Amino acid sequence: MSIRLGTRGSTLAVRQSRMVADALAEASGQDVELVEISTAGDRSTAPVAALGVGVFVSALRDALAAKEIDLAVHSYKDLPTAPADGLVIAATPLREDPRDALVARDGLTLAEMPAGARIGTGAVRRIAQLHSLGLPIEIVPIRGNVDTRLRKVASGELDGVVVARAGLVRLGRANEVTEILDPGQMLPSPAQGVLAIECRVDDPDLFDALRALDHAPTRAAVDAERALLATLEAGCSAPVAGLAEIVEHGQTDPAGEIYLRGAVLSPDGRVALRLSRTGTLADASTVGRLLAEELLGAGANEVLGVQQ
Numbered sequence: 001m002s003i004r005l006g007t008r009g010s011t012l013a014v015r016q017s018r019m020v021a022d023a024l025a026e027a028s029g030q031d032v033e034l035v036e037i038s039t040a041g042d043r044s045t046a047p048v049a050a051l052g053v054g055v056f057v058s059a060l061r062d063a064l065a066a067k068e069i070d071l072a073v074h075s076y077k078d079l080p081t082a083p084a085d086g087l088v089i090a091a092t093p094l095r096e097d098p099r100d101a102l103v104a105r106d107g108l109t110l111a112e113m114p115a116g117a118r119i120g121t122g123a124v125r126r127i128a129q130l131h132s133l134g135l136p137i138e139i140v141p142i143r144g145n146v147d148t149r150l151r152k153v154a155s156g157e158l159d160g161v162v163v164a165r166a167g168l169v170r171l172g173r174a175n176e177v178t179e180i181l182d183p184g185q186m187l188p189s190p191a192q193g194v195l196a197i198e199c200r201v202d203d204p205d206l207f208d209a210l211r212a213l214d215h216a217p218t219r220a221a222v223d224a225e226r227a228l229l230a231t232l233e234a235g236c237s238a239p240v241a242g243l244a245e246i247v248e249h250g251q252t253d254p255a256g257e258i259y260l261r262g263a264v265l266s267p268d269g270r271v272a273l274r275l276s277r278t279g280t281l282a283d284a285s286t287v288g289r290l291l292a293e294e295l296l297g298a299g300a301n302e303v304l305g306v307q308q
């Protein structure tokens, strides 16, 4: 019997899932079939902030718990910080480029945008950071699959869109990027560019097979970024950003260094707290928690507008 891999139906999700399916078939010697699961996030056209964290995820997790599928592939940044009962992230493969990118008409960069240029993005984190750059642009809230967003530039409805570069790379469309945004200006979402491969805790054979797809430095980076997010008690719908970079590591070097940057912004981008911290790879989640505590000490809750 073949292994059933659950995926969302978007072009990007199917592309990512097929990559994992091929790698798993290679590692396990078994057949792997894709099973498309439609999620509430795919069916709705409401802003993601209104739908809540995890809308893209719960249908896949329900199917996994019900044993309709054996594993699910998620974009890690779309996962809520709370772990799911009976499920485990068995592997985080090598991270794709974590940075955000601009896809604009006529090869333009953000700095070259004329006054009144319309830049589309859906994430509150990107909206806040775009505002904080103080450019004379109009920020247009959009949503939809990556293909849908890019079409708004091609059609002339927008002058540009800001999206994750990782998605474009996986879709084979990285050549459409007109500017890779520097993390010093546009810090990405925690876990951006990372895939989470999830299976049931009661499926140890599959878990063991999936471990072969895990990339330890990627997992350490995610642990740091997600600990930052969890300690701030912020979901993917808050203007919180985090990026961990691994400095001089070997595949299994526990002495590697981790450099974590974090940012917390007011939704209008007028206030931005940016701090960083280094630590050892083995203490990745501690680095994330400590950076979050520093941000909280500097007033993160007030900046986010959290009620005291």
Ligand SMILES: NCc1[nH]cc(CCC(=O)O)c1CC(=O)O
Pocket (backbone or CB within 6 Å): 075, 076, 077, 078, 146, 162, 163, 164, 166, 167, 191, 192, 193, 194, 195
């Ligand atoms: N929230 C949507 C989402 N979730 C994952 C990706 C692709 C990049 C990734 O794997 O992190 C995207 C699109 C985007 O942010 O542009």
